[in-house]
Amino acid sequence: MNELDEFRAEVAAWLMENRPRAPDFLLPESFMEVGSDRQFHYLRDWQQQVYEAGYLGMAWPQEYGGGGMDQVYQNIVTDEMARLNVPFMTNTIGLNWAGPLILAIGTDEEKQRYIRNILSAEEIWCQGFSEPDNGSDLGNVQTRAVRDGDEYVINGSKIWTSLGSYAKHMILLARTDPHGENKYAGLSYFLAPMDVAGVRVQPIRKLTGEYGFTQTFFEDARIPASCLMGAEGQGWQIAMSTLTFERGAAGGQAGGLSMVVVRVADVVELARHAMRDGRPSIEDPHVRDELVKFLIEEQGDRLCESRSRIPALCSERPGSIALSGKLRGTELRRRLCQFAISLQGANGALWVGDRDAVADGKWQRSYFNAFSATIGGGTSQVQANIVAERVLGLPKS
Amino acid sequence: MSETPVSSAVNFSDEQSMLLDTAVEFFRDTSPMSYVRSQLATETGFAENLWREMVDLGWLGLAVPEAYGGSGLGLAEAVSIAEPMGRHLCNCPFLSCQMAIQVLLAGGDEQQRGRWLPRLAQGAIASVAVIERDGDWSLVRPTCSAIRQDERIALSGVKTFAVDAGVAELLVVSVEFEGEPALVLLENSGLPEGALTRQRVIDETRRSFRLDLDGIEADAADLITSRAALGALAAIRDTALLLITAEACGGTAGVLDVIVDYLNTRTQFGRLIGSYQALKHPAVDILIGLERARSHLYHAASVIGDAELALGALGMAKAQACDAFAYAGDRSIQFHGAFGFTYECDAQLFLRRALWCQYQFGDALHHRKHLADLLL
Numbered sequence: 001m002n003e004l005d006e007f008r009a010e011v012a013a014w015l016m017e018n019r020p021r022a023p024d025f026l027l028p029e030s031f032m033e034v035g036s037d038r039q040f041h042y043l044r045d046w047q048q049q050v051y052e053a054g055y056l057g058m059a060w061p062q063e064y065g066g067g068g069m070d071q072v073y074q075n076i077v078t079d080e081m082a083r084l085n086v087p088f089m090t091n092t093i094g095l096n097w098a099g100p101l102i103l104a105i106g107t108d109e110e111k112q113r114y115i116r117n118i119l120s121a122e123e124i125w126c127q128g129f130s131e132p133d134n135g136s137d138l139g140n141v142q143t144r145a146v147r148d149g150d151e152y153v154i155n156g157s158k159i160w161t162s163l164g165s166y167a168k169h170m171i172l173l174a175r176t177d178p179h180g181e182n183k184y185a186g187l188s189y190f191l192a193p194m195d196v197a198g199v200r201v202q203p204i205r206k207l208t209g210e211y212g213f214t215q216t217f218f219e220d221a222r223i224p225a226s227c228l229m230g231a232e233g234q235g236w237q238i239a240m241s242t243l244t245f246e247r248g249a250a251g252g253q254a255g256g257l258s259m260v261v262v263r264v265a266d267v268v269e270l271a272r273h274a275m276r277d278g279r280p281s282i283e284d285p286h287v288r289d290e291l292v293k294f295l296i297e298e299q300g301d302r303l304c305e306s307r308s309r310i311p312a313l314c315s316e317r318p319g320s321i322a323l324s325g326k327l328r329g330t331e332l333r334r335r336l337c338q339f340a341i342s343l344q345g346a347n348g349a350l351w352v353g354d355r356d357a358v359a360d361g362k363w364q365r366s367y368f369n370a371f372s373a374t375i376g377g378g379t380s381q382v383q384a385n386i387v388a389e390r391v392l393g394l395p396k397s
Numbered sequence: 398m399s400e401t402p403v404s405s406a407v408n409f410s411d412e413q414s415m416l417l418d419t420a421v422e423f424f425r426d427t428s429p430m431s432y433v434r435s436q437l438a439t440e441t442g443f444a445e446n447l448w449r450e451m452v453d454l455g456w457l458g459l460a461v462p463e464a465y466g467g468s469g470l471g472l473a474e475a476v477s478i479a480e481p482m483g484r485h486l487c488n489c490p491f492l493s494c495q496m497a498i499q500v501l502l503a504g505g506d507e508q509q510r511g512r513w514l515p516r517l518a519q520g521a522i523a524s525v526a527v528i529e530r531d532g533d534w535s536l537v538r539p540t541c542s543a544i545r546q547d548e549r550i551a552l553s554g555v556k557t558f559a560v561d562a563g564v565a566e567l568l569v570v571s572v573e574f575e576g577e578p579a580l581v582l583l584e585n586s587g588l589p590e591g592a593l594t595r596q597r598v599i600d601e602t603r604r605s606f607r608l609d610l611d612g613i614e615a616d617a618a619d620l621i622t623s624r625a626a627l628g629a630l631a632a633i634r635d636t637a638l639l640l641i642t643a644e645a646c647g648g649t650a651g652v653l654d655v656i657v658d659y660l661n662t663r664t665q666f667g668r669l670i671g672s673y674q675a676l677k678h679p680a681v682d683i684l685i686g687l688e689r690a691r692s693h694l695y696h697a698a699s700v701i702g703d704a705e706l707a708l709g710a711l712g713m714a715k716a717q718a719c720d721a722f723a724y725a726g727d728r729s730i731q732f733h734g735a736f737g738f739t740y741e742c743d744a745q746l747f748l749r750r751a752l753w754c755q756y757q758f759g760d761a762l763h764h765r766k767h768l769a770d771l772l773l
Contacts, residue, residue, distance in 0.1 A: 268773060288769035289762065295772060296713045296765075299405065300689030306407040307692045312414040313407070316650070317684075324685055384681045385674065392657050392680055394671040 030259035031092035032162040035211035043090035047121040057119040057254040065116030074255035081257045089256035094118035094125035100252035126167035128158035145174035154218040164214030187235030264294045274343040327383040330373040337367035408699040416477035428487035442604040443489040458518030465514035473698040483644030484651040488602040490561035497523030499636045504621040504629030523567040526559035534759045543572040552610040562606040580621040600753035637758040638711040645718040645754040649687045652747035686721030716761040726751035
């Protein structure tokens with residue numbers, strides 16, 4: 001066994017030994033769906049435990065609380081977390097978007113101030129990009145930030161704020177200059193505190209009936225001027241580099257799972273027990289064909305990850321695999337959950353909490369929740385435009 | 398599902414990488430669309446000098462052991478040739494020859510290998526005839542028969558899809574022999590007049606033949622039988638699946654180029670048509686189909702030496718690549734509008750090739766059916 005295999009075995013053993021007991025309440029399926037205090041505390045404690053064991057931020061610099069090791073170790077940990085289906089890391093926005101951004105372009109002071117607490121989940125981060133009237137059209141952000149002495153005064157509203165109820169900080173995109181030469185020029189980027197007067201957070205009820213994200217209202221909220229990242233007017237550019245982290249198109253994330261992995265193998269298992277015309281669904285040729293299609297797709301995406309690390313096999317369109325990753329992964333998940341429901345016969349119409357619901361309605365809930373990822377962070381349709389324009393070079397308009 | 402270890406790693410050596418670079422350049426230079434079209438109506442379907450150059454580059458002996466005059470590499474390296482070849486719709490007997498080489502390696506005896514491998518490494522052409530008139534893709538149920546008559550073997554029946562047989566020196570033919578599938582190695586020069594007749598095939602770059610075996614005799618020493626024959630048939634299947642997948646991936650990339658070019662030049666209603674989402678989004682679907690297919694392809698190439706892993710990997714790769722190519726070919730016609738309906742438009746060449754790839758050695762549905770039995 002080589003060193004990496006040994007490390008993998010060690011990680012697997014630690015995860016098996018330390019994974020938290022299954023709670024007696026439903027856990028959220030991703031960081032976007034943390035809707036109750038007990039869910040939040042359960043997940044935060046787990047992230048803290050993983051960090052203290054040295055399995056998070058392994059490739060981040062040691063001086064800021066990271067492990068200073070090669071990325072390959074963190075990838076192994078993340079793989080094992082997915083394989084063993086342990087709970088995900090709840091501070092995802094900090095770990096995978098804000099954190100890598102701060103490490104890439106932040107000042108030393110910002111790195112000292114924020115990075116360690118991101119890893120330990122001591123301070124939760126949320127993202128303030130989308131607004132009620134501007135979802136995918138981020139350049140049109142209307143929330144205002146007006147400089148007043150040593151402070152900025154924030155007014156406006158952000159929506160779909162995951163973890164909004166629990167966050168200590170927000171990466172905030174706001175307009176400092178309403179008269180910029182174009183809509184992008186007047187935007188600025190802030191590492192904004194949430195615990196100041198004038199910030200009000202209102203939970204939003206999702207299509208599943210649960211709570212999970214919030215709308216955040218700023219009413220003359222004053223934040224220190226030092227929260228500005230970069231210079232005024234650089235907001236759009238910084239937001240775009242945040243999105244490359246968010247969409248997984250750039251490395252540097254702290255690692256760890258950010259959502260419950262849905263596997264085709266679980267649906268295969270479901271098909272063994274679901275009945276059609278008195279026989280297990282898995283004997284139905286149509287069902288078999290669909291399952292194999294999903295297996296080919298799932299394996300295809302896994303193999304794309306592997307191939308993307310071989311430059312000679314990606315030289316023609318280097319960004320293609322990374323830029324299409326969100327589109328591929330989230331749409332696959334949505335369709336897979338949809339298919340899992342179709343295997344349940346009449347029970348496909350049951351919902352969470354019914355005594356006869358298959359797997360306690362997990363697939364119905366997962367299907368609904370899957371839309372959070374096909375919509376959030378740029379809808380699949382916007383993602384397709386981005387891939388068409390940046391990878392294939394098709395015209396914008 | 399059982400927790401059998403599944404390989405999800407793609408490996409690619411410097412050797413493969415260098416070959417790929419060379420082959421990409423070679424086919425771009427030697428097989429522009431004008432060349433492809435110039436070969437549509439020729440007898441052989443390829444230029445003799447192009448084949449000679451490929452032979453001189455050592456590509457035909459790639460998978461032939463050094464002892465027989467080859468370079469002792471394998472099928473994984475042949476993928477580096479086949480993918481760019483497919484991209485430029487270049488037709489030549491490369492695949493047929495690779496299949497014959499693998500037959501000899503998997504099932505040939507010392508005498509058969511010694512007789513054929515050195516010649517194949519030097520560019521002698523082979524053809525493999527394993528399909529019959531019913532079009533069944535199963536390779537282990539030949540109805541053409543071989544019957545022992547003293548020292549000789551009498552053959553009968555009709556094979557189809559003897560690709561490149563018109564220029565082949567060696568024909569590898571599957572037959573039923575004493576109740577089991579067998580292969581017979583026939584020298585083309587010994588065939589009677591009229592045994593081979595051209596088939597009309599959907600892909601006009603290809604040259605495929607019907608082979609009438611009635612009245613043809615072979616020597617018993619030219620038979621590959623029982624276990625060796627099953628191994629050789631499996632080698633034909635694996636080689637075909639891997640290299641057709643490679644050609645299909647290349648073809649998909651080629652037709653995607655044709656599509657993107659057109660979407661970036663054609664204007665309607667005052668806009669480049671590539672700016673319409675109704676065309677953009679399916680173009681992205683093609684790209685995603687291609688990326689997944691290429692990943693499956695190079696994974697299959699990585700595990701081709703491991704029979705157990707290769708079985709699933711090849712089926713997945715062929716299914717993914719051929720569906721992706723067929724979809725890309727179909728959309729390429731539609732996206733070209735009225736021009737797409739003409740013989741003049743290159744899109745039709747790709748659609749024809751996509752259908753050829755789909756229906757050689759099992760379409761996507763066929764492979765998924767077998768994968769279901771393997772994986773579910």
